[in-house]
Amino acid sequence: MSGPLDLSLTEAVGATKSGGISTSELVRAYLARIARWNDTYHVFLDVLEESATRRARELEQLSAEEREALPLYGAPIAIKDNLVLDRGSTTAGSRILEGYHAPYAATVVERLERAGAVVLGKANLDEFAMGSSTEHSAYGPTLNPWDPARVPGGSSGGSAAAVAARLGLAALGSDTGGSIRQPAAYCGVVGLLPTYGRVSRYGLIAFASSLDQVGPITRTVDDAAALLAVIAGFDPRDQTSLHEPPPAVFPEASVKGLRLGVLSSYPDGMDPVVRAALEQTMRALQDAGAHLVPVELPEPTRALAAYYVIAPAEASSNLSRYDGVRYGLRKDAEGLYALYDETRAAGFGTEVKNRVMLGTFALSAGYYDAYYGRAMAVRKTIAEGYDRIFGQVDALLCPTTPDLPFRLGERLADPWRMYLSDLYTVSFNLAGLPALSVPTGLHSGLPTAVQVAGPRLSETLLFRIGRAIESVAPPMPAPDLKEGGAA
Amino acid sequence: MTLDNGAEVIIGFEVHLELNTATKLFCPCATAFGAAPNTSVCPVCLGHPGVLPALNQEAVALAVRAAVALGCRINLVSRFDRKNYFYADLPKGYQISQFDRPLAESGSVALLGTDRKVRIRRIHMEEEAGKLNHEGESLWTADSSLVDFNRAGIPLIEIVSEPDMRSPEDGRLYLHSLIRTLSYLDVSDLRMEEGSLRCDANISLKPAGYEGDLEDLPRVELKNVNSIRNVVRGLEYEIARQAALLDVGGTVARETRGFDDASGTTLSQRSKEAANDYRYFPEPDLLPLRLEAAWVDEVRQALPMLPEAWAAKMMGYGVRGQDAEVLVSDPGLVRFAEATHAAGAPFPDVVSWILGDVARLQNAHHLPYGEGPLCAERLARLMALIGDGTLSGRMAKEVLEAIYDDDEDPDAIVAARGLRQVSDIDALTIIVGTVIDANGKVAEDFRAGKDKALAFLVGQVMKATRGQAEPAVVNRLLRERLLGGNPL
Numbered sequence: 001m002s003g004p005l006d007l008s009l010t011e012a013v014g015a016t017k018s019g020g021i022s023t024s025e026l027v028r029a030y031l032a033r034i035a036r037w038n039d040t041y042h043v044f045l046d047v048l049e050e051s052a053t054r055r056a057r058e059l060e061q062l063s064a065e066e067r068e069a070l071p072l073y074g075a076p077i078a079i080k081d082n083l084v085l086d087r088g089s090t091t092a093g094s095r096i097l098e099g100y101h102a103p104y105a106a107t108v109v110e111r112l113e114r115a116g117a118v119v120l121g122k123a124n125l126d127e128f129a130m131g132s133s134t135e136h137s138a139y140g141p142t143l144n145p146w147d148p149a150r151v152p153g154g155s156s157g158g159s160a161a162a163v164a165a166r167l168g169l170a171a172l173g174s175d176t177g178g179s180i181r182q183p184a185a186y187c188g189v190v191g192l193l194p195t196y197g198r199v200s201r202y203g204l205i206a207f208a209s210s211l212d213q214v215g216p217i218t219r220t221v222d223d224a225a226a227l228l229a230v231i232a233g234f235d236p237r238d239q240t241s242l243h244e245p246p247p248a249v250f251p252e253a254s255v256k257g258l259r260l261g262v263l264s265s266y267p268d269g270m271d272p273v274v275r276a277a278l279e280q281t282m283r284a285l286q287d288a289g290a291h292l293v294p295v296e297l298p299e300p301t302r303a304l305a306a307y308y309v310i311a312p313a314e315a316s317s318n319l320s321r322y323d324g325v326r327y328g329l330r331k332d333a334e335g336l337y338a339l340y341d342e343t344r345a346a347g348f349g350t351e352v353k354n355r356v357m358l359g360t361f362a363l364s365a366g367y368y369d370a371y372y373g374r375a376m377a378v379r380k381t382i383a384e385g386y387d388r389i390f391g392q393v394d395a396l397l398c399p400t401t402p403d404l405p406f407r408l409g410e411r412l413a414d415p416w417r418m419y420l421s422d423l424y425t426v427s428f429n430l431a432g433l434p435a436l437s438v439p440t441g442l443h444s445g446l447p448t449a450v451q452v453a454g455p456r457l458s459e460t461l462l463f464r465i466g467r468a469i470e471s472v473a474p475p476m477p478a479p480d481l482k483e484g485g486a487a
Numbered sequence: 488m489t490l491d492n493g494a495e496v497i498i499g500f501e502v503h504l505e506l507n508t509a510t511k512l513f514c515p516c517a518t519a520f521g522a523a524p525n526t527s528v529c530p531v532c533l534g535h536p537g538v539l540p541a542l543n544q545e546a547v548a549l550a551v552r553a554a555v556a557l558g559c560r561i562n563l564v565s566r567f568d569r570k571n572y573f574y575a576d577l578p579k580g581y582q583i584s585q586f587d588r589p590l591a592e593s594g595s596v597a598l599l600g601t602d603r604k605v606r607i608r609r610i611h612m613e614e615e616a617g618k619l620n621h622e623g624e625s626l627w628t629a630d631s632s633l634v635d636f637n638r639a640g641i642p643l644i645e646i647v648s649e650p651d652m653r654s655p656e657d658g659r660l661y662l663h664s665l666i667r668t669l670s671y672l673d674v675s676d677l678r679m680e681e682g683s684l685r686c687d688a689n690i691s692l693k694p695a696g697y698e699g700d701l702e703d704l705p706r707v708e709l710k711n712v713n714s715i716r717n718v719v720r721g722l723e724y725e726i727a728r729q730a731a732l733l734d735v736g737g738t739v740a741r742e743t744r745g746f747d748d749a750s751g752t753t754l755s756q757r758s759k760e761a762a763n764d765y766r767y768f769p770e771p772d773l774l775p776l777r778l779e780a781a782w783v784d785e786v787r788q789a790l791p792m793l794p795e796a797w798a799a800k801m802m803g804y805g806v807r808g809q810d811a812e813v814l815v816s817d818p819g820l821v822r823f824a825e826a827t828h829a830a831g832a833p834f835p836d837v838v839s840w841i842l843g844d845v846a847r848l849q850n851a852h853h854l855p856y857g858e859g860p861l862c863a864e865r866l867a868r869l870m871a872l873i874g875d876g877t878l879s880g881r882m883a884k885e886v887l888e889a890i891y892d893d894d895e896d897p898d899a900i901v902a903a904r905g906l907r908q909v910s911d912i913d914a915l916t917i918i919v920g921t922v923i924d925a926n927g928k929v930a931e932d933f934r935a936g937k938d939k940a941l942a943f944l945v946g947q948v949m950k951a952t953r954g955q956a957e958p959a960v961v962n963r964l965l966r967e968r969l970l971g972g973n974p975l
Contacts, residue, residue: 082537083537084535084536084537090536090538097536100536102530102535102536102537103530103535104530106536106537135559158899202537202539202541203537204537205535205536205537205540206537206772208771209771210771211774225624236541237539237541238539238541239539239540239541239772239773239774240772240773240774241541253681313768314768314771316571316579316766317571317580317766317768318580319580320571320573320579321534321536321578321579321580321582322536323573323580325575325634326533326534326535326578327535336575337573340573360766363571363766363767363768364764364766365766366762368766370770370861372768450866
């Protein structure tokens with residue numbers, strides 16, 4: 001298959017601007033494919049067919065000059081359903097927000113639309129972004145486009161699957177402990193966790209505020225750079241956003257002379273296929289002139305422990321607002337506290353409840369120092385550890401996940417194994433550092449990927465290395481979508 | 488205050504103050520009081536999914552102004568924290584407050600009329616909750632409750648005192664002294680009845696011989712009492728209640744109690760043991776609040792003159808201490824006195840005018856001092872017209888009333904009404920002669936010793952001058968003519 005759906009973001013925007021294809025044709029092609037496959041793969045929770053069609057027509061009315069000024073002119077994009085939009089529904093994958101219509105739009109979505117993008121719909125996710133498989137979506141899992149018996153990863157599984165399956169040209173996801181990079185790796189697409197504060201969180205439904213970042217999921221590194229350039233930058237409505245100009249869009253591709261940190265050891269349980277793919281990439285980059293420097297990740301296991309204290313603690317507070325009083329689900333009951341109990345019992349799924357309980361406990365009087373306080377201390381140690389590492393190397397190369405996409409249902413009964421897939425991702429969230437996952441090819445029909453991380457605000461460098469990885473990896477074909485899926 | 492059983496009364500206060508910013512603490516919604524319910528709201532103050540707080544710099548400036556006026560040390564780095572609890576008026580399920588790194592610490596308030604001070608432990612910033620309107624007695628027994636979120640997110644400061652007060656009277660003095668200082672700062676409306684100022688009193692009894700930490704005494708928190716008078720009543724009731732408990736060997740429960748105005752008693756609201764664990768943790772959506780020392784100095788330099796300094800200044804003008812205290816009880820009053828003085832009126836006459844007729848008329852017209860028809864310049868001019876003999880005191884009062892009615896300058900009113908005191912002795916002497924001639928019988932009565940007769944003659948002269956003669960002068964002239972020689 002080769003047609004408008006196979007164009008990358010950069011190519012498609014070039015084509016819409018030059019008139020090679022109209023914005024309506026491009027959007028129509030995506031909507032048609034969504035209509036054909038969304039029921040099977042369950043990528044979108046809400047398809048904004050009408051507003052996308054209207055928007056595409058409006059864009060066609062623009063003059064050539066006006067089009068030229070729009071870096072994402074006509075680009076059909078999927079939005080993770082924890083980003084609010086002033087139309088359609090916003091559920092965050094939860095029953096508690098069933099039927100909720102947000103009264104405003106997230107800053108990142110406003111910026112996309114102002115740049116000429118067309119929002120196709122709201123992509124599926126693990127409830128409130130808590131999960132690594134989208135199996136924790138209250139509305140059912142998304143299937144992996146490469147193998148419908150497997151998970152697409154999560155929590156931005158819908159966004160990554162949309163981009164891989166050509167149900168979206170690009171997507172926005174959010175990443176709290178790996179939620180962009182892990183599904184990008186599982187779906188064979190590019191995913192970026194930006195530096196904390198690089199992108200506004202205003203309108204991102206909070207999971208763990210000090211860790212959450214919005215970022216792009218795309219088919220190519222250049223596309224990720226193009227999307228980041230639009231969504232990055234200070235937002236007065238998010239006081240934790242940084243006064244930094246967006247990074248350059250078209251970095252060079254050479255890694256010649258760069259010092260790349262590589263892991264001197266790997267933990268048990270790492271899939272040999274993942275390791276082989278990583279080592280192959282390492283050799284190729286070395287051949288391209290990079291110097292490989294062995295390093296140790298700071299506190300890898302303690303990082304996971306700290307993450308699973310800090311993220312639930314913040315989540316327990318962030319999710320308090322879902323109480324049935326003002327919006328969303330309400331279970332009427334005798335008295336206020338009964339209303340809270342019944343609404344929250346009915347509205348939250350098991351994984352969310354687990355984390356709210358965990359977080360409430362970690363913040364409780366008498367336990368704060370032992371849990372939250374200690375976790376924050378570990379977090380500081382990790383950040384300092386990366387400061388030292390990035391004093392020695394320009395960037396770090398490591399796996400995105402220790403494994404390949406797992407089977408639906410395989411880990412639902414084993415949350416600890418589910419959490420282990422965050423092993424290589426969480427520490428960059430804890431340290432607030434940028435990290436990019438880049439596909440390295442297919443193994444037995446399943447995608448493999450590597451992760452490149454760097455110091456604060458080093459996105460341009462990460463794109464440069466990412467491009468080099470793309471250039472040494474075999475080209476990623478489009479997955480062959482099939483009926484059926486998980487039996 | 489020491490009780491019969493030797494126990495000592497220990498009182499401290501937490502005062503919540505709504506800052507009078509134009510907009511809320513974390514969103515651009517207006518803070519106007521009295522708007523229709525839920526009209527001054529937005530996704531941020533309603534706690535919609537995805538919103539973030541954006542700190543209002545004006546609120547920080549007002550909070551710092553209050554803190555420096557109360558002599559606090561400003562923490563150049565302070566932090567916001569989340570105080571987590573569930574309630575229907577709390578949109579996010581947590582209140583953004585400041586926990587262990589407050590904006591300001593270690594200030595004091597001088598107790599009015601004493602040489603004692605109450606120490607301020609800390610001042611921190613936080614956001615208001617919404618307002619519940621119950622259809623029934625309380626949230627728990629009401630058939631339904633309506634929530635108004637207009638108030639949600641209005642900036643507050645909480646002023647926490649040390650437990651330095653020893654009697655309800657100390658408490659009353661503290662609140663008066665605190666409110667008086669704050670009233671000079673224009674940081675808050677300070678209206679207890681509207682809830683823009685709320686005080687919670689902490690009270691415990693320290694048994695004779697107790698050597699431990701005051702914080703460890705069983706303490707009752709008296710919540711949200713709506714007037715200073717009721718604070719005093721509530722404290723008095725609590726002292727009696729707790730003392731009675733201790734006298735029979737009972738223990739005082741650590742709890743929150745509400746004051747019931749009708750019965751004058753306090754009622755248990757919830758016990759502290761069962762109270763929420765607020766699970767404070769640093770607010771990740773806001774950066775630590777960093778202030779420049781130079782900016783804090785600017786705020787300190789820009790403080791207005793405070794009541795103690797004003798009182799000293801007034802006494803420097805020769806105003807009696809008692810009057811000075813009355814003047815400084817209201818910053819508008821003392822500033823008006825000063826402005827009238829600056830416009831040329833002498834002390835202490837200014838004080839008798841302002842505390843007398845001006846106070847009466849401003850109150851009758853519900854006007855703050857300096858606002859409405861009577862400006863300092865008009866009052867000063869009116870007083871000048873008395874000083875130069877143009878107006879009698881009685882005429883001046885008429886002109887003052889007319890200023891409120893007509894909103895005109897005193898000179899214009901004098902001209903329009905033809906009010907001009909006749910003090911020309913020659914002219915008056917002629918009129919006096921005419922009146923005596925026309926009332927020979929009355930004049931005889933007076934000469935015969937009937938003092939009352941003189942009043943009639945004065946009245947006749949006043950009538951002949953259409954009230955513009957100065958009565959004292961008329962009196963003197965009549966006596967001279969009737970009795971001859973020096974009337975004294």
